[in-house]
Amino acid sequence: MGKNRSSALKNYVFPIILLVSIAIGSALGAFMGKNALIFKPLGDVFINLMFMIVVPLVFCTITNAVASMSSLKRLGKVLGTTITIFIVTGIIAAVIMLLAVVSFPPAKDIVIEGVTPQQFEPLNTAEQIVKAFTVEDFGDLLSRRHILPLIVFSILLGVSLNALGERARIVVDLLSVMSDAMLHLVKIVMYYAPIGLGAYFATLVGDFGPQLLGSYARAMVIYHIITFGYFFIAFTLYAYISTDGRGIGTFWKNIITPAITALATGSSNATLPVNLEAAKNIGVPEDIRNMVLPLGATIHMEGSCLSGILKISFLFGLYGLKFAGLSTFATAIAIAVLSGVVLSGIPGGGLVGEMLIVSLYGFPPEAFPVIATIGFLVDPAATMVNATGDTASAMLVARIIEGKGWFQKT
Template identity: 60%
Template sequence: MTETNKKSFWEYYRFPVILLSSIILGSIIGLIMGEKASIFQPLGDIFLNIMFTIVVPLVFVTITSAVSSMVDMKRLGRIIGSMLLIFVITGLIASVIMITVVNIFPPAKGVNIAMEAAEDIEPLKTGDQIVKAITVSDFPELISRKNMLPLIIFSIFFGLCVSLLGEKAKPVSDFLNILSDVFLKMVSIVMYYAPIGLGAYFASLIGTFGPELLGSYARAMVVYYPICIIYFFVAFFLYSYFASGMDGVKVYFKNIFPVAITSVATQSSIATLPVNLSAAKRIGVPKDIRDIVIPIGATAHMDGSCLSAILKISFMFGIFGIPFKGIGTYVTAIIISILSGVVMSGVPGGGLIGEMLIVNLYGFPPEAFPIIATIGYLVDPPATMINVTGDTVAAMMVTRIIEGKDWLAKKLTATE
């Protein structure tokens, strides 16, 4: 019995352990070699580039295959409606938690940062921003990871049209389903290279930017990192419990660590998307739900970004000597944090859009931008981890709403 348990544990956690070990080893090499560790960067870039190359066709085929296979359009409406409701509620919870924390531990207390000159920030035009967020002006622009939301909208529309054509378009629907399986198989093969790629990426990252992780921003990090860890284990425990009781908690935490580790290492929701889709499949989330919720979540569901947006806002208030207090201030901060989470891209550095939004809407001077951008850079790894792993548990909660509270028990019984 003990041998079986050991084997089972190793089978489930072998890959996360190998992945984490390679990242720790890479970090140690980076600390020892310093800037010379940048020689390893090409090995890390190869992994990231492969994942980024796969992700656009993967998003297109998974969403279109899920939508095109649906006979019941009412189910599609329920999935999208439930998904948006969960995205907003979890973002709201994350924002309120961080507002409470920054009032107890002000992140800018005792911080002394000299203002740096910055390039002029162009005023934010909300109408233009919305148009650019959901559409592109030419088809080639659609086939780019920089335009994920327009791609997702196009994929839903394409899948809907295939579904509406009915039997006539069944060969197209079948082809999309096969393509979806092909791309997921590609991901599983690419992940064999992940320990080398991510280890090399971290060696270069720590070697080059390690010293920047210290200094005046330490207090903000001391506030943020523990909150992310607590949120991951406590909030996601409660969310997965809501999704399917203790079975939901067990199956979630059994499968989520490869996703969490990959997201911390790549600092990209989009790069982690293929791994996340595989994890949701192992958890037992139905294909139509996981193929809709997780790709959309990679762009529009950002609990970690909501946490970091509140941290950034309160940090800036502290720097400029403005009290971060009052219902009006909190409501505005929550709206901005959810907005900045939704408009953020899934690529590394995409948070700059959200940071620009904060600087412009609050009317901070242009000199504030480098400060808030540095915080964004430092909080990016845990924020991305919360964003990505939150998509998985959101897909589980949507399944509970659509399929009923015993969805996982039925799935486990069917498997046995």
């Protein structure tokens, strides 16, 4: 128990340092007012470093992840069912948060005046959709403003390399090294994060006032109310559907330990061994749990779908844009699900998802640390939902694959 507590505390040392630096920066901004703008260059350095990394990070990690998959041809029915459930539950989570932020806008009390997103256009025409997913020239892929086309290209190249098998091994190995190198570079840059984020928030609060912090508090209250509501209500419903109402008690009896583990460690992968044991005790067939849970720990993040909508809505409010309309909602849901079900499958996927939001909507670079901070603040609760959702999804897969009598066999 002491070892687990020590490990949990170790996982939160750096986040605590970031929180302290943000608090110090915000206090300086509130005290100094407009004079805090002297710290702006320090914050800009951090923002520029992160955007400098994004293109090679996305290309190397996604291409390597797809090219390295060894089971593209043999996953069959279980994989198809699993992916479908992951997407459907991700959409459900995104829609629930969408309803919440429409009713209670998270950035209601502050608007950054005089700053408007660049080239902001909702994806409501065929031409805009084509431009969102593709570019006219290969060189355009090298811009952070074209993250989504870069993702599409990286996935297709990864599939092509995978299809070549051993002939592509040298390229895949190189991509693996480059992917690790880019992730290590992110770690190096993050050593500067306490200074960069502290300076950025000093500038932000000094320029726009302490009410910005109130908007963060409002966003956190909204997120955690919806997330814990989803945790108890949605997962109870999924357990009911998957066992025809007979396994709700069994589900909650076994899921509490993995949920607490995820909340403490902030890692779905660290929770995986406990989750596998819980699924075994619930009675999920071995082949299903051994496929769904490891896959879910990698590419299934309902908590990230919830936070994706929150981040988009927060930026809309912050920059004085109207978060309304079917096209705006549909685009937001698609981006949230992409971030929570696809991009989460690559290292640094949360970071890429946040950059995707900024780039696709044309928000200025300064918007990135705003939503990156939200992502950091919601991470523990999001991870709890992510890990629990994997077990619930495994039960739903068992119901579809094995039939309604699967739970009676346990």
